[in-house]
Amino acid sequence: MAGRGTVDFGYRYRAGWHVLVGAVAIPLAVAIAADVTLALGQRLLALSTLAIIIAWYAVAAPQAMENRDERWGTAYFAALAVAFPLLLAIAPMSGVLMFALCPQLFVMIARWRVRLPLLLLLYAELAWAMLAPVGISRYTLTMAGVTVLVPMTVTILVGAYLTGIREQNRKRAALIEELTRTRAALERAGHEAGVHAERERLAAEIHDTLAQGFTSILMLTQAARTTLLRDTTAADNQLDILEKTARENLAEARSLIAARVPADLTGRSLADALDRLAARHTRDTGTHVDVSITGERTAAPTGTDIALLRTAQEALANITKHADATTVRIELHHDHGCTTLAVTDDGQGFDPATVQGGYGLDGIRTRATALDGTCTVRSAPGQGSTVRVELPTTPAEQATRSPCPAREPHPAPDDH
Known part of the structure; x- marks a missing residue:
């Protein structure tokens, strides 16, 4: 649900819907309480009905908005279809609740086959509340048409527009989430490829430097062992070469660890490094x-x-x-x-x-x-x-x- 909250306008700004309900219900309650044309009992009944509607909103609206469960939204408006005309019958001014109910309808219910009947029912109840006290005539029908049909048409058009934007934003958010996952996967793949490439590089460096150096040390050690007893001078020279080879190998190892230029190239040109390499190879192998x-x-x-x-x-x-x-x-x-x-x-x-x-x-x-x-x-x-x-x-x-x-x-x- 947290992930949906980052992309769903109705969820992210649900506090705004609560403010809208309060902004409509509180002035309406004050107006009903101050309406001297209504008897005290009528005012109390109207205020009680309004309180029930607000309480029902507090129970059903969070479930419908946060969980996007249309069953809660349908139940909420089905109950309103009973309570709203009762409130209108007592206090016709309660029609201002439509300013809060219509936006709620488009947030709580996504399917038009459910939205449209409920919307028509609410506006039909509003039209009945306007016509019932004065009767039906050409003038009252015209006024009801202007007062009810025009706002209803605008509500449907605006609702369709907002629904399209909301759906587009939801798809865009889903695409962004997919791209984020893909980018994370690519970053992991890139990291793994980098690790693999670095391992391959180090393996090649070790093969071309340390492994070759150890091979030379092994060959020199075997040669020194064969001449140690019969010719100590020759063996001593071979041990000197062995020591130099070991030092050179150590220098290469340090260069690899520090990721520096090879020892033979440090402070030297490639030509000098090749000369040193050739001399060392001739010294170590006799070739x-x-x-x-x-x-x-x-x-x-x-x-x-x-x-x-x-x-x-x-x-x-x-x-x-x-x-x-x-x-x-x-x-x-x-x-x-x-x-x-x-x-x-x-x-x-x-x-x-x-x-x-x-x-x-x-x-x-x-x-x-x-x-x-x-x-x-x-x-x-x-x-x-x-x-x-x-x-x-x-x-x-x-x-x-x-x-x-x-x-x-x-x-x-x-x-x-």
């Missing part, structure tokens, strides 16, 4: 990594550099785990507002069509797509592989989704 940078660098969003660095990290991690390569080359090319990163190895290669989904290549593709770029993988068994990502480097080009110009990667080195 030589060359870095080639061509073209003139233009301003690029930080997100572009992060995506390219993560692409290189993931490509090198995949090479370590699967390629069995001896040489790797990282090419970074700037041209026409686009940046192209290609990571090529001379390893055993693979069939890209058979690679299952995961956080590796799928993560690279997702990052590239999110920045309106492209990712292509070229490989074949025994022929090495190339992972190539092209990204627009300016916000304007990202906004307009301008494609990067095609550029073939340098052929993979051949050691077969």
Whole structure:
């Protein structure tokens, strides 16, 4: 019922109906009490009848208005159809109650097939009260027609208009309520999608940084264990590398927690970060990594550099785990507002069509797509592989989704 109260005029402003009844009934009671043309008994009977009508209103009106139960409204007006003519017979001035009764009728009863008969009955009683004392003649019929038919017609027209507005407001309120529920559902869905996207982002970041770092630590630990007894100097060097790798991994973890730029990019350019990444990979795995940078660098969003660095990290991690390569080359090319990163190895290669989904290549593709770029993988068994990502480097080009110009990667080195 509270929800209906926010949209139903009759419910929201029910106090106004009470004020209207009081504004009509109190002056009427005063006028009846002061009418010296009526005998004392008639005045008392009229006031008692008026009091009964007001009491009946106090009982039935709240039920009819607040619960929108037409049975209460019908019962209320059915009782009035008995009490009202009695009051009119004693005090004809009581016809002013129609100013309060007609609006109540349109609030308490919604169906016209119930409204109209009750309205006609009330006005017929009013006409009878006017004609009974003076008799029926052409003049009295004309006066009754002007006094009764005109107000009744206006009441019906105004009631129809108000009913239409009320129904329109009710439909509009229902639509607003539906839109509110839909918006709440969309907000929940958006929140869930945001949570899911953030989880996916963190999973990809952890896969490309911490997981790869732990893999390197595991490999270095195993290597140090095998050389610890026979060559303590070599083992000590491996432990130094192990410590550096652990520190680098810790720095990446702190960057992820603080949602900052990757440690390798902090205070450095993408080219410097790639050089550091190549040197670290060569140090940790023994696989030589060359870095080639061509073209003139233009301003690029930080997100572009992060995506390219993560692409290189993931490509090198995949090479370590699967390629069995001896040489790797990282090419970074700037041209026409686009940046192209290609990571090529001379390893055993693979069939890209058979690679299952995961956080590796799928993560690279997702990052590239999110920045309106492209990712292509070229490989074949025994022929090495190339992972190539092209990204627009300016916000304007990202906004307009301008494609990067095609550029073939340098052929993979051949050691077969």
